[in-house]
Amino acid sequence: MRIIHGHVLLAALTAATLAAAVVTARAETAPAATKVSYVAGGSVYAGVGALDGVQPGDTVQVLHDGTQVALLKVSVVASHRASCDTLWTHAPVAVGDELRYRPHDAPKPVDGAPPRPFAAGQGGTRQRHARLRGRVGASWLSVQAGGVGFQQPGLDLRLDGFDAGGGHVDLSFDMRNRRTVRTGFGTSSTTELSRVYRAALVVRSVDSHQSVTIGRQTSASLSSVSLFDGVLAQTGNERHAFGVFSGTEPDPTSYAVSRDIVQSGAFMDFHSPLASERRAQVSLGAITSQEAGQPNRDFMFALANWSARQLSSTFTQEVDWNRGWKRALGEPAITPTSTFWTARYAPVTWFGASTGFDNRRNVRLYRDRITPADQFDDAYRQGAWVGSDASVLGRLHVSGEVRGSGAPDRSSSWSVGAEAYRLGVMHLTLNGRASRFGGSGIVSRLWSAGFGVDPSAFSHLSASGGVRSTIVSTVGTWDTQDWGSMDLDVTLGRRWYANGSYERDQGGSGGDSQQVQAGLSWRF
Numbered sequence: 001m002r003i004i005h006g007h008v009l010l011a012a013l014t015a016a017t018l019a020a021a022v023v024t025a026r027a028e029t030a031p032a033a034t035k036v037s038y039v040a041g042g043s044v045y046a047g048v049g050a051l052d053g054v055q056p057g058d059t060v061q062v063l064h065d066g067t068q069v070a071l072l073k074v075s076v077v078a079s080h081r082a083s084c085d086t087l088w089t090h091a092p093v094a095v096g097d098e099l100r101y102r103p104h105d106a107p108k109p110v111d112g113a114p115p116r117p118f119a120a121g122q123g124g125t126r127q128r129h130a131r132l133r134g135r136v137g138a139s140w141l142s143v144q145a146g147g148v149g150f151q152q153p154g155l156d157l158r159l160d161g162f163d164a165g166g167g168h169v170d171l172s173f174d175m176r177n178r179r180t181v182r183t184g185f186g187t188s189s190t191t192e193l194s195r196v197y198r199a200a201l202v203v204r205s206v207d208s209h210q211s212v213t214i215g216r217q218t219s220a221s222l223s224s225v226s227l228f229d230g231v232l233a234q235t236g237n238e239r240h241a242f243g244v245f246s247g248t249e250p251d252p253t254s255y256a257v258s259r260d261i262v263q264s265g266a267f268m269d270f271h272s273p274l275a276s277e278r279r280a281q282v283s284l285g286a287i288t289s290q291e292a293g294q295p296n297r298d299f300m301f302a303l304a305n306w307s308a309r310q311l312s313s314t315f316t317q318e319v320d321w322n323r324g325w326k327r328a329l330g331e332p333a334i335t336p337t338s339t340f341w342t343a344r345y346a347p348v349t350w351f352g353a354s355t356g357f358d359n360r361r362n363v364r365l366y367r368d369r370i371t372p373a374d375q376f377d378d379a380y381r382q383g384a385w386v387g388s389d390a391s392v393l394g395r396l397h398v399s400g401e402v403r404g405s406g407a408p409d410r411s412s413s414w415s416v417g418a419e420a421y422r423l424g425v426m427h428l429t430l431n432g433r434a435s436r437f438g439g440s441g442i443v444s445r446l447w448s449a450g451f452g453v454d455p456s457a458f459s460h461l462s463a464s465g466g467v468r469s470t471i472v473s474t475v476g477t478w479d480t481q482d483w484g485s486m487d488l489d490v491t492l493g494r495r496w497y498a499n500g501s502y503e504r505d506q507g508g509s510g511g512d513s514q515q516v517q518a519g520l521s522w523r524f
């Protein structure tokens with residue numbers, strides 16, 4: 001995929017604006033509820049999907065003990081699973097939190113038969129019309145550190161089309177254009193890059209039980225396959241699905257189409273009945289990939305989710321099959337890899353306990369900004385843990401966690417936090433945290449605090465800061481970094497959304513830096 005210039009994207013944005021004039025509004029239906037099944041950075045996963053009435057672009061509320069703590073936007077949908085991006089949060093989202101969403105209309109029963117669940121694109125009892133939804137956005141980012149920095153204006157375009165071709169065709173497109181001007185030490189350079197994160201066409205049956213997806217896409221059913229260019233075909237019903245795929249991985253830097261890594265695989269999903277209060281999902285699959293004609297990675301995976309009123313749990317396991325040059329270097333034929341398990345038990349509404357284990361080698365996360373607190377958690381996430389949390393007087397939430405790992409890199413860590421939320425007419429939120437990690441000749445400590453407030457029903461202002469200190473036994477001196485940041489989110493009318501942030505980091509081996517970000521988007 002070649003680099004394209006800003007005026008090409010501007011033309012696309014203009015076309016999207018004109019197309020938005022024919023958007024058909026979605027009918028309001030009664031809200032439904034499920035639970036958070038998994039959290040990874042800014043991504044939140046739910047055990048509901050297209051066959052439960054969920055579509056990309058939908059908004060989802062997150063509630064903890066009946067209080068709304070976050071708002072999400074659905075980004076990727078499978079038959080019974082959805083991945084959501086975080087729009088804003090008053091408190092951290094946790095596994096087991098309640099998710100409230102508004103499902104789309106289900107079709108009317110035929111000849112006394114029970115109604116089928118909604119599938120993406122079904123228009124219910126109304127006449128089916130093609131619909132187009134999406135987002136047009138502009139952003140600006142400035143980063144300065146150690147006498148060098150860059151300015152980065154950007155344009156974003158997101159389109160999701162449903163029910164074309166008589167209800168048999170959907171489409172999705174997500175492109176982000178960035179122009180970066182770097183300055184420092186008397187020099188200046190400019191680069192421009194357009195990355196396509198999704199460009200897919202779906203041809204399916206009206207009930208979505210059979211479908212073929214062509215283009216750049218993701219799949220919530222495929223473990224460790226975050227993005228590929230190719231074809232995905234699946235078939236099934238309300239209780240199970242079977243699928244196969246084949247494609248190539250995009251270039252990791254430019255996101256251009258690349259033939260370096262070719263991968264293929266198959267999977268199967270099994271789900272509990274839609275009306276069940278206890279929701280369960282099991283996914284099994286196998287994936288093989290090659291790079292330049294040589295084995296890259298071959299593995300099998302299993303994923304299981306369980307969600308009930310008091311107990312929820314998620315488990316993933318990957319098992320590698322080593323062949324070719326890997327066997328020649330002494331690797332065993334079978335290697336268990338990337339185990340993740342977490343469970344939460346809440347016997348009463350105000351108290352819960354959690355435990356889990358994580359030895360994943362890497363975690364793919366997309367974040368607009370990474371703070372020292374994020375870096376601390378990413379660096380020391382591996383190991384087994386146990387923790388608990390409690391709500392006091394409906395306005396105070398306290399939590400604690402102890403984590404450890406065994407040989408050869410024996411380590412231990414603890415973290416405690418507290419948050420008072422929804423105080424007064426402006427919904428004041430106060431939070432604080434303390435964490436410590438020790439192991440492998442290193443000790444790291446973190447203290448952070450913050451507050452949030454809603455100046456109006458359509459705006460949210462927050463500020464946070466903290467100190468992170470690290471000492472390595474071979475060095476013998478503390479490396480200390482402190483940071484502070486402010487964020488503002490504003491909803492303008494029904495379709496416009498503006499946000500801005502400022503962060504300054506000082507001290508430590510990374511030196512001083514500051515960054516400013518602003519964005520404006522129109523959603524249709």
